[in-house]
Amino acid sequence: xxxSTPHEPTEVTPVVNVEDVMQQVAEHKGCGTSGGxxxxxxxxxxxxxxxxxxxxxxxxxxxxxxxxxxxxxxxxHVAVAPACNIQCNYCNRKYDCANESRPGxxxxxxxxxxxxxxxxxxxxxxxxxxxxxxxxxGDPLANPEKTFKTFELIAxxxxxxxxxxxxxxxALPDHVDTIARFNVDHVTITINMVDPEIGAKIYPWVFxxxxxxxxxEAAKILTDHQMRGLEMLTxxxxxxxxxxxxxPGVNDKHLVEVNRAVKSRGAFLHNIMPLISAPEHGTVFGLxxxxxxxxxxLKALQDSCEGEMNMMRHCRQCRADxxxxxxxxxxxxxxTDKIMAMEVNYDLDTRKAYQAKVEEERLAKVTAKQEExxxxxxxxxxxxxxxxxxxKGSGLINEHFGHAKExxxxxxxxxGAKFVGHRRVDLYCQGGYGEEDSLETIIRAINDCHxxxxxxxxxxxxxxxxxxxxxxxxxxxxxxxxxxAIGWFKSYLDKVNGGEIEHIQRGDxxxxxxxxxxxx
Amino acid sequence: xxxxxxxxxxxxxxxxxxxxxxxxxFEKGGTFVINPKKCTECIGHFDAPQCAAVCPIExxxxxxxxxxxxxxxx
Ligand code: SF4
Ligand code: SF4
Numbered sequence: 001x002x003x004s005t006p007h008e009p010t011e012v013t014p015v016v017n018v019e020d021v022m023q024q025v026a027e028h029k030g031c032g033t034s035g036g037x038x039x040x041x042x043x044x045x046x047x048x049x050x051x052x053x054x055x056x057x058x059x060x061x062x063x064x065x066x067x068x069x070x071x072x073x074x075x076x077h078v079a080v081a082p083a084c085n086i087q088c089n090y091c092n093r094k095y096d097c098a099n100e101s102r103p104g105x106x107x108x109x110x111x112x113x114x115x116x117x118x119x120x121x122x123x124x125x126x127x128x129x130x131x132x133x134x135x136x137x138g139d140p141l142a143n144p145e146k147t148f149k150t151f152e153l154i155a156x157x158x159x160x161x162x163x164x165x166x167x168x169x170x171a172l173p174d175h176v177d178t179i180a181r182f183n184v185d186h187v188t189i190t191i192n193m194v195d196p197e198i199g200a201k202i203y204p205w206v207f208x209x210x211x212x213x214x215x216x217e218a219a220k221i222l223t224d225h226q227m228r229g230l231e232m233l234t235x236x237x238x239x240x241x242x243x244x245x246x247x248p249g250v251n252d253k254h255l256v257e258v259n260r261a262v263k264s265r266g267a268f269l270h271n272i273m274p275l276i277s278a279p280e281h282g283t284v285f286g287l288x289x290x291x292x293x294x295x296x297x298l299k300a301l302q303d304s305c306e307g308e309m310n311m312m313r314h315c316r317q318c319r320a321d322x323x324x325x326x327x328x329x330x331x332x333x334x335x336t337d338k339i340m341a342m343e344v345n346y347d348l349d350t351r352k353a354y355q356a357k358v359e360e361e362r363l364a365k366v367t368a369k370q371e372e373x374x375x376x377x378x379x380x381x382x383x384x385x386x387x388x389x390x391x392k393g394s395g396l397i398n399e400h401f402g403h404a405k406e407x408x409x410x411x412x413x414x415x416g417a418k419f420v421g422h423r424r425v426d427l428y429c430q431g432g433y434g435e436e437d438s439l440e441t442i443i444r445a446i447n448d449c450h451x452x453x454x455x456x457x458x459x460x461x462x463x464x465x466x467x468x469x470x471x472x473x474x475x476x477x478x479x480x481x482x483x484x485a486i487g488w489f490k491s492y493l494d495k496v497n498g499g500e501i502e503h504i505q506r507g508d509x510x511x512x513x514x515x516x517x518x519x520x
Numbered sequence: 521x522x523x524x525x526x527x528x529x530x531x532x533x534x535x536x537x538x539x540x541x542x543x544x545x546f547e548k549g550g551t552f553v554i555n556p557k558k559c560t561e562c563i564g565h566f567d568a569p570q571c572a573a574v575c576p577i578e579x580x581x582x583x584x585x586x587x588x589x590x591x592x593x594x
Contacts, residue, residue: 083535087576109532138533210539210566212573 073358075131075164076122078115080146084138085170086206086222089284090245090275109137112146114336116153120344122334123158127354128393135166135188141175151182157346166190166243170206170222172229179238186239188271189226193251194261196220201250204284227265234266241269246293246301247285248275259305270305274298295448295509299420365395369482373416376486381493383503384413388423388446388470389481390454397476397484401457407446410481412489417482423509443468448509450492453484469506522559523569524584527551529577536571536581545571556587 110118123129132154134140140147151163165179166188179187193199199219206218213221233240242262244255251258259270275292277285293301388407390399406424410417423445425438439461446452451471455478465472476484495501522544525536530551537545537552542565544558554571561583562569572581 082531082533083538083574084533084576085535085574138535142535207535207574210570210573212568 073130074126074128075133076119076129077133077135078110078118078150079137080110080112080115080150081134081136081140081143082109082138083142084136084168085142085208086139086168086218087204088168089202089204089290090247090277092282092286110336112149112153114339115150116157117342117344118334118336118339119154119161120157120346121339121342123161123351124344124346125333127351128358130160130355131162131164131185133164133166139168139171140165141167141171144171144175144178148178148182151184155182158348160348160351162186164188167229168222169226169229170208171225173225173232176229176232176236176238179233180236184238186241187233188241188243189230189267190243190245191223191226191230191258191262192245192247193219193254194223194227194258195254196223198251198254199223202247227261230262230265230267240267241271242267243271243273245275246272246298248291248293248297250290252293252297252301255301256305272298272302272305295421295423302420361394365480365482368480369417369486372483372486376414376416376490379414379490379493381414381496383493383496384411385450385489385492385503386411386420386448386506387473387485387488388449388452389485390452391481395481396478397453397481398455398478401452401454401461401472404454407442407452408481409446409449410485412485414493417485417489439464443470444510446470446509448506450506451488453481453488522556522584522587523554523561523571523581524556525552525554525571526580526582527553529580531577533576535574535576539570539574541565541570554581554584556584 119132134147134150147165154161154163162185163182164186165184167190169189169191172187172189192202196216196219199222200216203219203222205212205214206222207213208221208225230240230242242258244251244258246252246255255272262270275285275290277283277290277292279286279289387410389397389410390401390404391397391408392399404425406422408419409421409423411420412418425442425445443465447468447470449470451473452465453473453476455474457465457472457474462472473488476488492501496503525545532547532551534547534552537547540554540559541562542558542560544555544560545552546555547553569581575581
């Protein structure tokens, strides 16, 4: 394999200065709320800011990149890549990759032909579907024929769908040119370390160049390939995101160093995800009792990296074959049997018309938020607090408390509302009847929040939330999230200032380990 | 002796299939199997049996004692 040879100089120069892009994306995302620094730099109402048009086009409808876009657009994965070339201690190969998928779930394996048909069927039914990813269940680049055949088939019929792939990076240097040829929109590399000593605690082995390597030697090969692959992508102007799994006591502090290493090589987004680990997953970490981080630990690490680089906080560790918007999963409508029986008519014009409508919605949302934000202009307060929101998309508070599969978490301060993550919860309401246990689960998951915004909520859960110190807020039903949250925060501040209530800090929350498995 | 795949362990991940220098591995009934007539234990090709080296499940690609050991051509 040519991966061992030092890479040849390339004539391709980066299209843009990635530093600038990162900065602008960060500012776009923040719209004046980034990291409490109070930068009010959301240039145009549509959100492009000073971003070069070419990059803006790449990210604006990208549910994986833009926290704002993921309310309006969806991506899907197809499971065409079952083989893997490394072993991770957080993964049980009997199931899907625990990094890119929900642990303990097996995706339906598809041939490239089946996968292409599935993508077209979904895109025709769900016009918000704009991104196709190949992320597993193994490593896409350990299955290069299947991965690239799928891309080729889709690009032929549906040229408007963006292609992306996620890889562990081991085989990346070998495939960068093919990735560029297929016009792959972005690549995600999972990088958990840049120090082979730490790597040896995460990866028992890698298979490379016809040999199984173990220990520090294996981790050294992996990190070398990851860094070189990242550099090669940057040189060719391909957007590159880095995923890291936060493993307390193993790589948690080290991830700040990883953040620096990937930033300097041109990665434009860094996504730190919590380790999902429970004994029943059968992973090495699950069996050794390695715990995942708490919500507070995760946020603290993300915050400490944010000064360095744009962080992504909306990753929901979806299943490798999930279909839908905002953590919803409509894959049951698109099983292989159903798809193969479907008559698919790919209508590019209808999709374009629909997406134009979505653009109008997004514009309205940003304008509403800007207006509300201006009312906070004179406020002086150090108070920062979290609120949870039940939504099913479009940037609206439009989900019933009992139907929410997850809550979006926003941090509120005088600089506005900043999206900081999401929390999965099991379905509280099964067929309309609340269950006490699930309610407790939800309260634990959002225990660090002062309020929860919902479209509707029943009397009992309302009382229990209040008892737990979380205010249920339903007066903003079907209104824009950020506008409402800022409005609520303003009245909260007024009450605190008027001595009506006292501001108290909330405790930590729990990250659900393998939530939704039972619903799968 | 060729190698065999313990089918109750096999996840059908297909990682072994393209690694075999003798194209001895194929899918059959939902899992992967090795054709004992074609398998040479990778002798003459690689230092270690490739299927066993890449397989994510330990003790799944193992020596099959029921078949005589492979003799490399002199
Ligand atoms: S040992 Fe080598 S030759 Fe035999 S099946 Fe495995 S990969 Fe093929
Ligand atoms: S690599 Fe192992 S688990 Fe995967 S198909 Fe081959 S024998 Fe089965």
